[in-house]
Amino acid sequence: MTARARADTRGFAASLVDWHARHGRHDLPWQRHRTAYRVWVSEIMLQQTQVATVIPYYERFMQRFPDVGTLAAAPLDDVLHLWSGLGYYARARNLHRAAIRIAGQHGGRFPGSFEAVADLPGIGRSTAGAVLALSRGERFPILDGNVRRVLSRHFGVEGSATDRAILEQLWALSDECTPADHVDVYTQAVMDLGATVCVRRNPSCASCPVRETCVAHLSGRQHELPSPRAARTRRQRQVFMLAAVREDGDILLERRPEKGVWGGLWCLPEFASAAAAGYYVRRMLQGAPARPVPLETVEHAFTHFDLIITPLLAHCSGSAEVPDPAQTRWYRAREPARLGLPAPIRLLLDRLAGTAAVQPQLFD
Numbered sequence: 285m286t287a288r289a290r291a292d293t294r295g296f297a298a299s300l301v302d303w304h305a306r307h308g309r310h311d312l313p314w315q316r317h318r319t320a321y322r323v324w325v326s327e328i329m330l331q332q333t334q335v336a337t338v339i340p341y342y343e344r345f346m347q348r349f350p351d352v353g354t355l356a357a358a359p360l361d362d363v364l365h366l367w368s369g370l371g372y373y374a375r376a377r378n379l380h381r382a383a384i385r386i387a388g389q390h391g392g393r394f395p396g397s398f399e400a401v402a403d404l405p406g407i408g409r410s411t412a413g414a415v416l417a418l419s420r421g422e423r424f425p426i427l428d429g430n431v432r433r434v435l436s437r438h439f440g441v442e443g444s445a446t447d448r449a450i451l452e453q454l455w456a457l458s459d460e461c462t463p464a465d466h467v468d469v470y471t472q473a474v475m476d477l478g479a480t481v482c483v484r485r486n487p488s489c490a491s492c493p494v495r496e497t498c499v500a501h502l503s504g505r506q507h508e509l510p511s512p513r514a515a516r517t518r519r520q521r522q523v524f525m526l527a528a529v530r531e532d533g534d535i536l537l538e539r540r541p542e543k544g545v546w547g548g549l550w551c552l553p554e555f556a557s558a559a560a561a562g563y564y565v566r567r568m569l570q571g572a573p574a575r576p577v578p579l580e581t582v583e584h585a586f587t588h589f590d591l592i593i594t595p596l597l598a599h600c601s602g603s604a605e606v607p608d609p610a611q612t613r614w615y616r617a618r619e620p621a622r623l624g625l626p627a628p629i630r631l632l633l634d635r636l637a638g639t640a641a642v643q644p645q646l647f648d
């Protein structure tokens with residue numbers, strides 16, 4: 285790096301620290317009692333999710349799991365229950381696995397070294413750096429999506445961060461910018477700048493503290509940097525979900541496999557075709573009609589595809605034992621248990637609970 289660029293990175297950090305005192309965010313829940321545990325949970329929740337969405341989830345999570353020991357001792361279902369609606373459920377499963385490892389291998393204390401933190405499930409280089417910088421003031425660079433955008437624009441880095449050489453260049457810049465003093469303030473500041481000023485569309489350059497040295501601003505290329513990654517075509521996936529309803533109004537749920545969409549959460553049994561659902565009903569659920577009735581479809585957008593769910597309603601007479609008690613259960617929508625449910629499934633269950641479909645007294 286040239287002497288000029290080095291001077292620029294120092295000025296960049298100083299401007300951000302100064303800006304943060306007046307314009308940064310200071311009242312977020314994870315900024316109170318900053319322990320490594322509290323910062324870690326916030327950093328995981330904030331991956332892919334906006335601050336405003338995270339706050340109520342974070343507050344409920346901290347109330348139920350105030351420390352790593354409580355989280356490690358809790359059943360995974362309790363963790364997924366509090367995560368329901370936040371999406372990207374692998375984050376919750378990894379958080380739980382990491383807490384168990386901290387309890388078992390680190391005596392219940394958040395690890396002290398960067399290597400041990402980065403080795404925990406679900407924690408990459410940037411998250412490990414953010415946790416140690418924000419909670420302990422240790423000097424580690426970070427490079428989440430917001431910071432990548434700010435650095436690419438400010439230093440005019442061409443190319444996509446999916447290219448390894450570009451990614452390394454951005455890490456080197458991030459390291460160069462990270463100051464020895466006030467590292468916690470700088471780290472929060474660069475994240476805040478990316479989240480509130482140097483946003484993806486229409487950045488507020490007029491109120492940016494580093495506009496006078498920003499390559500993208502000075503050359504009018506804010507909308508070209510960072511270079512967009514090649515667009516992927518969006519797919520649609522069509523599935524059928526069985527809404528098997530017992531005489532008492534309870535609905536059959538199945539735990540999804542750990543790997544894949546909604547891993548470990550409870551869901552209506554899913555099938556690739558209506559015929560496959562009908563076959564399951566005939567084989568597994570006594571007294572249910574051979575051909576379940578389709579209900580209004582539900583659509584849910586994932587990052588790379590749209591899921592279109594056709595619910596199939598089947599009333600079961602008799603006791604209708606669950607096929608595999610460890611992986612399936614009857615769920616009482618009117619008195620919900622604490623389970624991890626994906627948001628569209630919760631919506632579907634609420635919808636079913638509000639209709640005659642699951643009112644027990646309406647059965648013949």
Ligand code: SF4
Nearest residue numbers: 482489492495498501
């Ligand atoms: S001047 Fe504009 S493009 Fe440059 S860092 Fe600030 S907000 Fe981003």
